[in-house]
Amino acid sequence: MKKKGRNLLAAFRQTFLTLQNMTPQAEAEAEIQLNAASARYSYNPILRWNPQVEDYFIKAYGSLHFAQISKALTRPSCYSCIRVNTLKSTSDAVIEKLQEIMRKSGSQNDVVGINLKENKPSNDIDLDMVEKQSSLQNESITKCQIPGLEYVVFVKGSGPHEIDYGYLPDKPPKEVLVSRKCAEAVLRGAQVYVPGIMACSSHVEEGDLVAVSVAVEQPFPDGGWGLGITRGTVLQGLPTDPYHFERHGLYIGQGTTMLSRAGIFRASQGIAVDMNNRVFKLPSFYDVLEGEIFLQNLPSIIAAHALDPQKGERILDMCAAPGGKTTAIAILMKDEGEVIAADRSHNKVIDIQKLAAELGLTCITTYKLDALKAVRKRNGSSDMTTLCCNKDNNDVVNQRSDSGPLGNGVTSTTFVGSNADTTFKENVSNEKANERTYTSKADIRKNTRRMRNGPGRNQSLGGRVENSKGFLPNSFDRVLLDAPCSALGLRPRLFAGEETIESLRNHDVQSILVRMKHWSDMLWTHTSSCL
Numbered sequence: 234m235k236k237k238g239r240n241l242l243a244a245f246r247q248t249f250l251t252l253q254n255m256t257p258q259a260e261a262e263a264e265i266q267l268n269a270a271s272a273r274y275s276y277n278p279i280l281r282w283n284p285q286v287e288d289y290f291i292k293a294y295g296s297l298h299f300a301q302i303s304k305a306l307t308r309p310s311c312y313s314c315i316r317v318n319t320l321k322s323t324s325d326a327v328i329e330k331l332q333e334i335m336r337k338s339g340s341q342n343d344v345v346g347i348n349l350k351e352n353k354p355s356n357d358i359d360l361d362m363v364e365k366q367s368s369l370q371n372e373s374i375t376k377c378q379i380p381g382l383e384y385v386v387f388v389k390g391s392g393p394h395e396i397d398y399g400y401l402p403d404k405p406p407k408e409v410l411v412s413r414k415c416a417e418a419v420l421r422g423a424q425v426y427v428p429g430i431m432a433c434s435s436h437v438e439e440g441d442l443v444a445v446s447v448a449v450e451q452p453f454p455d456g457g458w459g460l461g462i463t464r465g466t467v468l469q470g471l472p473t474d475p476y477h478f479e480r481h482g483l484y485i486g487q488g489t490t491m492l493s494r495a496g497i498f499r500a501s502q503g504i505a506v507d508m509n510n511r512v513f514k515l516p517s518f519y520d521v522l523e524g525e526i527f528l529q530n531l532p533s534i535i536a537a538h539a540l541d542p543q544k545g546e547r548i549l550d551m552c553a554a555p556g557g558k559t560t561a562i563a564i565l566m567k568d569e570g571e572v573i574a575a576d577r578s579h580n581k582v583i584d585i586q587k588l589a590a591e592l593g594l595t596c597i598t599t600y601k602l603d604a605l606k607a608v609r610k611r612n613g614s615s616d617m618t619t620l621c622c623n624k625d626n627n628d629v630v631n632q633r634s635d636s637g638p639l640g641n642g643v644t645s646t647t648f649v650g651s652n653a654d655t656t657f658k659e660n661v662s663n664e665k666a667n668e669r670t671y672t673s674k675a676d677i678r679k680n681t682r683r684m685r686n687g688p689g690r691n692q693s694l695g696g697r698v699e700n701s702k703g704f705l706p707n708s709f710d711r712v713l714l715d716a717p718c719s720a721l722g723l724r725p726r727l728f729a730g731e732e733t734i735e736s737l738r739n740h741d742v743q744s745i746l747v748r749m750k751h752w753s754d755m756l757w758t759h760t761s762s763c764l
């Protein structure tokens with residue numbers, strides 16, 4: 234790959250020098266400029282850390298190993314991992330469809346030699362799976378070889394590639410500068426969308442070829458980190474440009490603009506640059522086989538698999554949004570039983586509902602719930618919007634949306650067990666009594682706001698989220714806790730300066746764990762990306 238890049242540069246240099254008919258001194262100067270340009274228009278990021286965190290890791294790993302980890306973090310994984318929705322399709326069918334899609338879109342050049350073989354799963358646990366998987370690495374789309382995980386499919390990408398951005402000493406390429414989050418998505422195969430663009434060369438028209446670079450947070454003189462660039466800034470291709478030096482070695486590819494410069498900064502959404510020449514070539518799965526597949530990292534798939542959910546069970550998934558593991562669990566249960574998916578964020582709960590609907594799953598019930606307050610006391614007050622289920626004595630009052638995950642919120646109540654009727658009546662009378670005697674200030678504020686602004690985001694998004702006040706002990710057959718973590722294992726990562734030693738230690742996992750021991754002996758925690 235490196236050799237190809239050097240050859241490209243040498244050929245370009247030769248053409249350039251011949252065309253210019255230069256003196257030896259001019260030739261030497263041009264050579265220096267070209268070398269500088271090839272270093273500038275490259276992808277060679279250096280990950281910035283908070284100095285204390287950096288020291289901590291260097292002590293833990295040694296400086297060489299930590300430098301290698303830091304470099305690896307700035308690159309995307311060289312394969313995409315797909316979980317097949319086995320209720321709707323099979324790995325073989327998905328592989329065939331993906332091959333066809335790639336053939337049609339011409340993206341088979343992005344992945345290494347499409348040459349699918351039937352990889353029969355093996356039950357022989359003595360096989361060295363890693364070796365077996367690596368022997369398949371020349372194939373671009375393969376089924377996972379780990380027994381039981383045949384519903385996982387890998388699509389191999391490639392990179393880093395060297396790109397000729399068409400630099401000439403007196404004519405730098407037209408450019409767009411994108412935000413870090415946008416660049417991280419582009420490195421994983423996404424297009425450049427309008428909101429991701431921070432700055433752009435002047436006179437960019439629709440259909441222009443542009444070099445795409447990334448604006449990474451810089452240290453502020455008075456402490457902290459920031460971008461220090463206003464959206465809409467004009468780039469001249471000169472050293473006086475904002476971020477001229479800061480984006481050295483931070484070029485992620487070349488694309489064709491779908492809008493003019495004015496259009497880019499006027500529009501609020503849509504693709505701004507069609508990335509046709511990428512430093513990392515990974516296929517995009519946006520809108521591909523919707524409902525049949527889900528893009529998910531292998532450790533997350535394994536976490537749900539290791540929980541070993543069974544048909545008909547009642548399973549709690551704490552910290553569930555956006556629902557990757559929830560839906561994996563529901564599929565392993567063949568959509569029979571109940572998965573309670575809880576998250577503390579209202580909008581994220583709606584994301585779980587949307588994903589469940591997209592994958593056609595009906596056994597998922599969602600709740601907005603803070604995991605830190607999730608154990609319900611036996612003598613706690615009844616709450617009509619709460620699932621209060623005791624698996625052992627069959628007292629269940631389960632109120633949920635009648636109209637499915639994205640319904641209009643008309644509610645119904647389901648009862649199971651001999652005490653259910655009494656519980657319901659008590660709930661109703663408690664609620665009526667509460668209604669008569671007390672309306673909280675928060676409710677008054679909410680109603681006033683509603684009258685002024687209309688129905689609010691619940692209705693505008695078409696979803697309804699039930700609050701939960703927690704669950705009684707022994708409510709579940711199995712519990713998955715995917716507590717928020719540093720996410721430092723997610724790649725690619727172009728900036729890590731905001732993590733502090735304190736923030737790394739303060740993730741909720743410990744405190745949630747302490748409370749969760751009440752619910753189930755079958756507690757599985759997923760902490761693969763936690764430190």
Ligand SMILES: C[S@@+](CC[C@H](N)C(=O)[O-])C[C@H]1O[C@@H](n2cnc3c(N)ncnc32)[C@H](O)[C@@H]1O
Nearest residue numbers: 552553554555556557558576577603604715717
């Ligand atoms: C690592 S993500 C979960 C990913 C998810 N399990 C999946 O596989 O798609 C962590 C989630 O925890 C939620 N969260 C953070 N603190 C929480 C708390 N105290 N109670 C409930 N959810 C919480 C966040 O909103 C976030 O959606």
